[in-house]
Amino acid sequence: MTARATPSVAVIGGGIAGAAACLRLSQIGLAPFWIAPGVSGAADSGDKPGEHLAPAARPLLAKLGVLDLLAAPGHRPANALLSAWGGPRLAERNAIVHLEGPGMVLDRPAFERDLSARAVDAGARRIDAPLEAAESAEGHWRLCAGGADIAAGFLLDASGRAAVVTRSRARRFRADRLAALWAFLEQNPASPVVPTRATLIESAPDGWWYAALLADGRLALNWYSDPDLLPLEATRGTAALAALLAGSRHVGRWIDEAGFRLAVPRLASAGTTWLTPAAGEAEGAGWAALGDAAAAFDPLSSHGMTTALWTAIAAAEAAVAFVTGDPAPLGRYAAAVTAGVQDFLAARSGLYAAEARFVEHPFWRRRTATHASAAIEAPGSGCPSNPDP
Numbered sequence: 001m002t003a004r005a006t007p008s009v010a011v012i013g014g015g016i017a018g019a020a021a022c023l024r025l026s027q028i029g030l031a032p033f034w035i036a037p038g039v040s041g042a043a044d045s046g047d048k049p050g051e052h053l054a055p056a057a058r059p060l061l062a063k064l065g066v067l068d069l070l071a072a073p074g075h076r077p078a079n080a081l082l083s084a085w086g087g088p089r090l091a092e093r094n095a096i097v098h099l100e101g102p103g104m105v106l107d108r109p110a111f112e113r114d115l116s117a118r119a120v121d122a123g124a125r126r127i128d129a130p131l132e133a134a135e136s137a138e139g140h141w142r143l144c145a146g147g148a149d150i151a152a153g154f155l156l157d158a159s160g161r162a163a164v165v166t167r168s169r170a171r172r173f174r175a176d177r178l179a180a181l182w183a184f185l186e187q188n189p190a191s192p193v194v195p196t197r198a199t200l201i202e203s204a205p206d207g208w209w210y211a212a213l214l215a216d217g218r219l220a221l222n223w224y225s226d227p228d229l230l231p232l233e234a235t236r237g238t239a240a241l242a243a244l245l246a247g248s249r250h251v252g253r254w255i256d257e258a259g260f261r262l263a264v265p266r267l268a269s270a271g272t273t274w275l276t277p278a279a280g281e282a283e284g285a286g287w288a289a290l291g292d293a294a295a296a297f298d299p300l301s302s303h304g305m306t307t308a309l310w311t312a313i314a315a316a317e318a319a320v321a322f323v324t325g326d327p328a329p330l331g332r333y334a335a336a337v338t339a340g341v342q343d344f345l346a347a348r349s350g351l352y353a354a355e356a357r358f359v360e361h362p363f364w365r366r367r368t369a370t371h372a373s374a375a376i377e378a379p380g381s382g383c384p385s386n387p388d389p
């Protein structure tokens with residue numbers, strides 16, 4: 001009698017969540033199929049916003065055996081945070097020494113490339129193409145990508161906010177429509193000023209600023225606001241960004257004094273959305289959403305990459321349990337994501353409530369405790385993955 005083969009696991013998405021899930025599955029001995037098209041940065045430049053890695057990510061990277069990736073030259077420790085939030089003055093917020101080690105300012109595309117390479121080295125069978133179709137029947141998924149036809153007993157959806165498969169299997173909720181204007185600014189080589197390495201957060205009546213110096217000397221600059229509060233033609237040139245900066249108290253001055261040149265910003269969705277449940281069964285085949293597909297958080301928390309890592313590890317472990325006959329961890333995974341979302345919403349309300357100067361302005365009024373808890377339910381399949389701000 002031949003032993004029944006363990007059904008395979010498929011991972012969709014080539015960001016941090018997808019790569020981390022592949023690593024964890026390979027560690028456990030179940031090398032997955034990995035449907036992951038190309039580099040996950042913005043198509044035209046390879047750049048990707050979101051470079052601040054929280055200290056809490058370190059033990060997760062250690063568990064995956066890839067903590068050494070943080071030593072690559074494109075990354076640097078993030079050891080100071082200055083914020084003007086709740087008052088006009090900049091205050092230092094780095095009083096806590098993190099036992100895990102410092103947070104990091106990453107070269108995000110390089111980090112994702114290195115993590116992906118480790119996942120492939122560990123055994124993930126990568127298909128460099130987008131998922132074209134997914135159907136579940138009789139305990140299996142049938143997936144099509146890049147001309148390949150794949151059968152899998154479990155599907156891990158790490159396709160980011162798009163949640164390409166799982167958004168039609170669960171209900172999607174949204175707490176806000178936060179949008180980010182983001183750009184990387186180059187310093188004028190003739191400038192004599194050595195730019196500060198502190199990360200800067202500054203609140204304003206219509207949103208808030210984030211600025212952080214990358215290891216390569218560029219400045220990551222993000223303006224967070226709501227789509228209806230963004231200037232017209234914000235991404236057509238640098239004029240709208242310049243006008244916004246002129247209204248800031250600190251960040252505009254920093255940029256001017258250090259001689260950073262404005263660049264045309266791009267727009268990204270950055271709101272808080274989540275799926276309920278984040279995992280389940282479809283015709284006997286298991287599925288789980290992870291990373292942004294499961295829960296995408298307002299970047300004020302700097303939790304996005306950490307969430308991608310912990311959900312990847314937990315969902316990969318639940319997937320292996322499921323295909324070897326134990327569905328209980330999958331239920332526990334879905335419950336942990338729900339609990340994480342509730343914790344995040346509470347923390348988010350507290351953070352926004354700490355800025356009382358602008359309570360009369362729509363951006364801040366929309367984020368008071370009452371409004372934050374009144375999440376809008378969006379239909380499973382009809383919710384746009386990237387609401388067009």
Ligand SMILES: Cc1cc2nc3c(=O)[nH]c(=O)nc-3n(C[C@H](O)[C@H](O)[C@H](O)COP(=O)(O)OP(=O)(O)OC[C@H]3O[C@@H](n4cnc5c(N)ncnc54)[C@H](O)[C@@H]3O)c2cc1C
Nearest residue numbers: 013015016017040050052130131159160180291292304305
């Ligand atoms: C402006 C901004 C700033 C941020 N700043 C920070 C920060 O400082 N720190 C932090 O921790 N987090 C930050 N975040 C959040 C963080 O970037 C995300 O939480 C993180 O990228 C989630 O990783 P992921 O792998 O789940 O999704 P993604 O990084 O979105 O990756 C999803 C992948 O799935 C792929 N995909 C999509 N559709 C398909 C398909 N049909 N088939 C196959 N693959 C598909 C995509 O190409 C992509 O590669 C920020 C987010 C934004 C928008």
